[in-house]
Amino acid sequence: MPGDVWSELKLSDVLAEPIRNGYSPPESQAWTGVQMLGLGCLSAKGFNPVQLKNAPGSVSVMHPAILQDGDLLVSRANTRTLVGMVGVYRDVGTPCIYPDLMMRVRPSKRYLVEFLELVLRSPRTRRRVMAMAQGTSESMVKISGDVLRQLPVPDFSVDEQRRIVEIINSFTELERGIEASIAKFEALRSGLIEELAELxxxxxxxxxxxxxxxxxxxxxxxxxxxxxxxxxxxxxxxxxxxxxxxxxxxxxxxxxxxxxxxxxxxxxxxxxxxxxxxxxxxxxxxxxxxxxxxxxxxxxxxxxxxxxxxxxxxxxxxxxxxxxxxxxxxxxxxxxxxxxxxxxxxxxxxMGLLGQLAFLERLNAVDDQRLAEVAELAKLRQLKQGLVDDLLSGRVAVSAVAA
CATH class of the missing domain: 3.90.220.20 (DNA methylase specificity domains)
Structure with a gap:
């Protein structure tokens, strides 16, 4: 029934194979044909291959830590606010292994990896992960495979999972549009500042x-x-x-x-x-x-x-x-x-005082537009965050949003 709270499984119930930690051998200065992900490849926005290193020659393409396109990665050690960051690995063009400070999750065919990424990134799950992380310093806390396996996962059908992912992705596209607009205004502001260099x-x-x-x-x-x-x-x-x-x-x-x-x-x-x-x-x-x-x-x-x-x-x-x-x-x-x-x-x-004031007027006009976009982005993200929780809990029916 629309609006009913959905039943839940544990993450351990939806796995195709056990959760595995990665491997962190010494970096090679020479190209070996295999690369290693750095921890910086996972952020609040998911997977981004911004930190790649050369693996040593001893790591072959048959190594157990070699990733497959679509693997779900979770950081198991970081600061409290960053531990448990999650992202779906996408092929970067060369074989890659993941580090010891990440865990790899491979769900069964009954669960879409994009849906699990959404679940593990949801505000509810993030709060739980940060609360259960342990360590002697806030600058480095850890979560175990047991913590990950016990995380709740809503019991949705594959079709329902796909529809939820599509709904949230539509919000993500809107976010990207506003982010691009903010970047445009930031570039415009930088251009104005650089005009001063010609004076x-x-x-x-x-x-x-x-x-x-x-x-x-x-x-x-x-x-x-x-x-x-x-x-x-x-x-x-x-x-x-x-x-x-x-x-x-x-x-x-x-x-x-x-x-x-x-x-x-x-x-x-x-x-x-x-x-x-x-x-x-x-x-x-x-x-x-x-x-x-x-x-x-x-x-x-x-x-x-x-x-x-x-x-x-x-x-x-x-x-x-x-x-x-x-x-x-x-x-x-x-x-x-x-x-x-x-x-x-x-x-x-x-430059005289009137010229300075005229320059500030131009700069303020750009800043006002940029800040308006920043405020719009904040509102959109708050709406998206609330919708994720509502959809995953069943408080809002998928059909109601999709319509």
Missing amino acids: ECGLFDAVLKQGPQNGIYKPANSYGLQGTPIVRIDSFSRGKSDFTRGLLRVAVSGDEVARYGLEVGDIVINRVNTLDLVGKSTSVRRLTEPTIFESNMMRCKLRRSAAEPLFTETWLGSSVVKRYFLQRAKSAISQASINADDVRNCPFPK
């Missing part, structure tokens, strides 16, 4: 009112949940930031707040970090209370008649500035640094 530049110092000034140093044991919020190197990425929440706090005096306090419109530049992150910058958009910045940062105050903070933030995140800071950075063991002179001598476009 004639002077020096950043020409638009500075004050700074660069290093922040305040406080020992690690000074940080906590009480005191004045402090911006640290992990408080922001490149570009837009939010300093109104999530910051650690530190006890400081009124004089220290006055000296190291941030104001809306300030530019904060990371002066010490790894080589790829040194020089990352952001503008201060909003503050809800006095907030200071730590010694790994530099604060710059702009002449607002010459430089718009959001344009400056965008420029400092451009490829031109990234290359400049990479060239000027002084490397040490595991970190690199830039100084105040590096910041002052950073190139800055000879």
